[in-house]
Amino acid sequence: MSDENLQKLFIAIDESLKEANFIKLTLSGRKVAEAELKNVYARVVTIKAGTRLSLVYRYATRDVTRNFTFSEGVEEIQKQLVYGFNQAILLTSNADIHFMVLSPTKSTLKTKAASQTLTPVFMHDKQKSRLINVQNNPYLTPLGISTAEGKIKKGSEDKFRQINKYIEEVSHIVEQAGFEGQFSIADMGSGKGYLTFALYDYLTHTCGFTPIVTGVELRKGLVDQCNDIVHKAGYANLKFIQGTIESADVPNIDILIALHACDTATDEAIFRGISQKARVIVTAPCCHKQIRQQMNAQEVLGEITKFGILKERQAEIVTDTIRALILEAYGYSTRVFEFISTEHTPKNVMIAAVRKREFTSVDGAKLTQIEALKSLFGIEFHYLEKLLKLTK
Ligand SMILES: C[S@@+](CC[C@H](N)C(=O)[O-])C[C@H]1O[C@@H](n2cnc3c(N)ncnc32)[C@H](O)[C@@H]1O
Known part of the structure; x- marks a missing residue:
């Protein structure tokens, strides 16, 4: 031609x-x-x-x-x-x-x-290996990551590395899930908004998508600060709203993200994603108290959980394994991986789930596996099961 x-x-x-x-x-x-x-x-x-x-x-x-x-x-x-x-x-x-x-x-x-x-x-x-441009960046300076001259501030290097890594992972997931043009993203528990801004900017201005992005955050002060930056940056399809993960008004969610949402807030987020049939659910869990409190392993496994630090790590592993199994039971192809080295943050496990188009009904075999795991560790229930009404 x-x-x-x-x-x-x-x-x-x-x-x-x-x-x-x-x-x-x-x-x-x-x-x-x-x-x-x-x-x-x-x-x-x-x-x-x-x-x-x-x-x-x-x-x-x-x-x-x-x-x-x-x-x-x-x-x-x-x-x-x-x-x-x-x-x-x-x-x-x-x-x-x-x-x-x-x-x-x-x-x-x-x-x-x-x-x-x-x-x-x-x-x-x-x-050059960083995906986020620091110079003339409209959100990094007001968020305190870079100086007005476009340099990453001393002490913010790890945060910046973490944001870049996160953008790399999430943009891969978005592309692999086959999104094109316009789609909606909810970032639950958006906090100061570092990751929300970076994701919006990258998907919109580098990848050429038209995402509608909503950050949901409990704390009004943070919501107001973020909306102020949105206004100054002229980001037309990004907004922050005050509300809870459970009930904030976000009617359509194609991609649900919850990063470092504490303890069971991650479960609230996964529950919301499953309930709204989000095509993609990405979480990076934070602390894991709910399962740790219940864990009562017997016999050989009891040897692991008798040490506080090992019990804590075991609780993390069991909590996130059950989350992954529940997502699989609800028709999501699920991956659990480290998205950045532990030297930059200990909260570095990501659970990324993409809903299979052919999903019709909950996979009972996965639920049986969850029961076996719970019984091994003497766990009564996982909070996400409760939300999904899988247990009494
Ligand atoms: C540890 S911060 C993480 C912020 C951001 N996602 C990040 O990774 O940089 C968790 C945020 O979630 C908010 N949060 C906790 N529970 C929430 C809930 N149920 N609904 C909405 N926001 C919540 C907190 O106020 C806090 O700002």
């Missing part, structure tokens, strides 16, 4: 690099739906060898980064677009340009006012 729109896009990419107003480029919409490579993201970085176009190839399970000179990079983008992708979003500080293939003979090219008017950042090698 000799596509005039495509040629215009290539010219725009070329010019934006020459004029140093290139911000980023996202390729999406594979021509072959089941292809392993899902997206390509391009941005400008400065490394020892000089200024380069850095392409992140996002595969189903990993990211691969390759740095190119501008001319090689443009060539690579052209190749990827012609043979592999149907859609490209180019952000420059002058305009947003959206190219889309409609059919083998038809395409569109739409130019809108720039959604980001920041001067492009030429990042250093040290920063």
Whole structure:
């Protein structure tokens, strides 16, 4: 296809690099739906060898980064677009340009006012593996993570690393679950909003999705602070509301997130996700008191739980195993993994669950496994079972 729109896009990419107003480029919409490579993201970085176009190839399970000179990079983008992708979003500080293939003979090219008017950042090698841009970032400074000059504050490095890792994991999950365009995300117990802001910004401005994101938080002071930042950043589809995980007014939830929600608040969140048939439920549990208090293992297992610290760790493992089994019983493909090394935070286990489309009824075999586990540890009930009315 000799596509005039495509040629215009290539010219725009070329010019934006020459004029140093290139911000980023996202390729999406594979021509072959089941292809392993899902997206390509391009941005400008400065490394020892000089200024380069850095392409992140996002595969189903990993990211691969390759740095190119501008001319090689443009060539690579052209190749990827012609043979592999149907859609490209180019952000420059002058305009947003959206190219889309409609059919083998038809395409569109739409130019809108720039959604980001920041001067492009030429990042250093040290920063290049971070997904979140620190310079001219509208939320990191008011949240106390970065200085007004765009540097991560001393003492906030771990937090920043944790936010980046979280964004990497959650954006993978969102893409693997096949979301496109608009969908709704509820972040339960959003606290100061670090992760909520970062996720909204990344999915919207880097991945080109249109998520509607709601942070739900008990404490009014935090809600007001976050909404103030939202207002100043001009984030149209992000809001924070005061309320509880159990009853806050969020009618449609495609993705439910609850990070470090204390003790049984994680269960309230999973319960809400299951009840509202959320397609994705992501939790990073915090403390695990409910099961620890009940745990009364006998015989050999009693040797483990007689030591306080080991009982605590065992309680964490049993609590999260039962959560994972319940999610599986309710038709969710579930993974439990460490999302960041323990050297940065001890609260590093993530439970990520994606609802299977073919799910029809609760899997009784999983419930039997839960009963066996509870009996082994002398546990009467798990709070999530209570919420789901699986026990009396
Ligand atoms: C440890 S903080 C985590 C904040 C944020 N998710 C993070 O990971 O950075 C937990 C937050 O959840 C809020 N919270 C606890 N229980 C809640 C509930 N039932 N409904 C809404 N918010 C809750 C607390 O006020 C607190 O701000």
